[in-house]
Amino acid sequence: MPDKPDRNAIEVVKVSKIFGSGEGQVAALDTVSVSIRENEFFTLLGPSGCGKTTLLRLIAGFDFPTAGEILLYGQDIAPLPPFKRPVNTVFQSYALFPHMTVAENIGFGLEMLGKPKAEIKARVDAMLKLVKMEALSARRTSQISGGQQQRVALARALAPQPKVLLLDEPLSALDYKLRKEMQIELKRLQHETGITFIFVTHDQEEALTMSDRIAVMSSGKILQVGSPRDIYDRPSERFVADFIGESNFLKAEVVGVSGGRATVKLSSGTEIPASLPEGLVPQGKVTIVVRPEHAQLSAANSGASLSGMVENIVYLGTDTHFHLRLADGEPFIVRRQNSRGTGDGIVQGGKVGILIGGDAAQVLKD
Ligand SMILES: Nc1ncnc2c1ncn2[C@@H]1O[C@H](COP(=O)(O)OP(=O)(O)OP(=O)(O)O)[C@@H](O)[C@H]1O
Ligand SMILES: [Mg+2]
Structure with a gap:
């Protein structure tokens, strides 16, 4: 450009x-x-x-x-x-x-x-x-x-x-x-x-x-x-996140804010970092957004941010969409690019861990 x-x-x-x-x-x-x-x-x-x-x-x-x-x-x-x-x-x-x-x-x-x-x-x-x-x-x-x-x-x-x-x-x-x-x-x-x-x-x-x-x-x-x-x-509010692309919305609680970033506690009790919309100093209960391709799955639960049950697996050639249900009942989608191979043991009805990396979550204003 x-x-x-x-x-x-x-x-x-x-x-x-x-x-x-x-x-x-x-x-x-x-x-x-x-x-x-x-x-x-x-x-x-x-x-x-x-x-x-x-x-x-x-x-x-x-x-x-x-x-x-x-x-x-x-x-x-x-x-x-x-x-x-x-x-x-x-x-x-x-x-x-x-x-x-x-x-x-x-x-x-x-x-x-x-x-x-x-x-x-x-x-x-x-x-x-x-x-x-x-x-x-x-x-x-x-x-x-x-x-x-x-x-x-x-x-x-x-x-x-x-x-x-x-x-x-x-x-x-x-x-x-x-x-x-x-x-x-x-x-x-x-x-x-x-x-x-x-x-x-x-x-x-x-x-x-x-x-x-x-x-x-x-x-x-x-x-x-x-x-x-x-x-x-970095959508600043729910409408923007919802209107553009696919989103997972999670309830969380702010446990700390420093250097323009927050640490939030998920429903699972795990604490993860999250970025903030400009000018927002969040407190208490918030909603965070995670894009489906910014989260990873692991067959094992250990070290994961959340755990879920696999409700549906949609194979689309270039990528696969995993429709999950979290322990608190909320839906969560993970999108993963496919490589050539024979799968990874993630099956419908199975339990999985969801990893939300250091720069995957964003706090919303509303
Ligand atoms: N001349 C008018 N008199 C009364 N209401 C109007 C007039 N022009 C637009 N509106 C109203 O103002 C709002 C915004 O209309 P606008 O045409 O700007 O929408 P838009 O974002 O261009 O929508 P679209 O994607 O359908 O074209 C709408 O609620 C519309 O009904
Ligand atoms: Mg118009």
Whole structure:
């Protein structure tokens, strides 16, 4: 990954957006603050209705915040109408003009800006090349495939050279294979143009593979912002851990905190170390999370953090999932990569030890 300069392209400062009034009032965004760096591939990830599109619309200027402000390179952009913001949007529906050719669609924004003909042609040619659509430039957009329409929509949004590109679930209409190809394509485009991308998805895998940083949203709030690895390895609360990847949640009690880490006592009585969300000094009863591939199994009980009974073994070729039941009745899953061999004596109905290593557990805020 190239070094990203540490300059903020967009700062969202305590932004709220309330729709409606009285009983029917909806807080689509509730005091959201987040900074997005220049040249960053930044993703808003969250379930349907959590406020992702609302936040994009406020940045684009299609709607106004009820409270708070949005800064672009340090300047409040509230007075700027959408077309004067150096921000462009790729909508989920593409919204191409079907009666226009590929080239006309790409040049449309530049025409609206009143750019000279020669400049428009040069930009359109460059964009056609960028999205590899030169051969289809004279085709009407009603006569090209979904993936090709997607590329035209991208080229059209990139043509006026915005500083920030907003992408609202741009890949959700594509089939799996095309979607995978377009993910790589989008990363390449972002890399080549150096434009800041704010990408919306509710697909956690897409978010993990594409983003420099991810903001996880729920019910109008941003719960956590971090690199894909931060978010996956160090979720700060249960919603984040649950929404991204598979998780084991364990009840535990804090017995000590030092140097930004805690020692917690599990239901088995065993004490293990656990990392902490930033700024949290936990006390008393807490929930910890352990990812299924971060725990190990042992046929013997001795030295294990917990013991469990094997309820189910699911062999998946590349790895095996062990569904366990702990002594306190809670479920626990261990995922293990397979190697070639004849097994290890772990059988359905058998007892096993579960090892939770020094950097496998994380304390949650809630
Ligand atoms: N114009 C509007 N009037 C009233 N409520 C609205 C309006 N636009 C959005 N909402 C509500 O605000 C909340 C957030 O909507 P938003 O479209 O931002 O969600 P989203 O995260 O983009 O969801 P999805 O993944 O389904 O696209 C929802 O509860 C939605 O019903
Ligand atoms: Mg949406």
